[in-house]
Amino acid sequence: MAIIRLKQPAYPGSGLVGGRFGKNVNVFENEMNRLFHKFFGNDMPTAYSNAFPPVNIYQDKDNIYLTAELPGMETSEVTIDIEQDGIQIRGERKIENKGENLCYSRREREGGTFSRKLTFRSKIDTNQVSAGLKDGILKVTMPKAQDSQPKKIVVKSE
């Protein structure tokens, strides 16, 4: 082995360094955060973060946005199914593995098939959805359907 990592990676927020223990503490912390948010309410729930790929969801007045980290994936390897009230992302992440004579000294990148389905409260205008994959980040833009956007009603005097 000719390459050595200098520092053991630390898991976020756990204060513990490396190893499986640190990871478990992190899972515990996620669960505590989830319960905390469930109890007190929060605008930014961090729910179910053990799924692959991890996604972020944003919205503005007109659109819902979904981003996901899919490093190394080509557009042809990701399938997106849009329904009126949800999205499903499927695919397979392939990890380069050429030849039998390779000797691995570190293997952290994971491959395999995945599938996630998310349901929204707002209806989506399915004809206007667009998706792009750039530098390993998937971004799906889903315009909200007209009837789920806030409407202004003018009160007439009689």
Place this chain on the structure above:
Amino acid sequence: MAYILIKEDKMENRDIQVQGKKEIEAQGELTQEGPFFVPNVDIFEDNDNLVLLADMPGVSKDNVDIRIEDGQLRIQGKVSKETPGDYVLSEYSIGDYYSNFALSIIIDQSSIQASMKNGVLRIVLPKSDKSKPRKITIKSN
């Protein structure tokens, strides 16, 4: 605008192992805001080369910085922290990447090659001639 996300279908079908992003704890004062992450890497070697693959989603070719200094290989990747709207759900954090490796002398440091594709950095480190495996033939007298 309240929650728009209702539920996640738990009927999951996957065989991929999930590894959360690993944040670095700063050793001194940071000159920059926000978290830093250590990319997940694969390192493998064959007879001629040592290859390093690092997952750095969000890093484009122009925003990656690779340096060799004092026998160390340092990789750094910058990502855009812009978000398209207000957060509804956050399962991953956005931050720059940083990692540091010690290079041994068996690497031919002058001919290291690097490329970036779809958020994966690939560095090929050729082994120097003297460290390549050799077959020694035994001569009969």
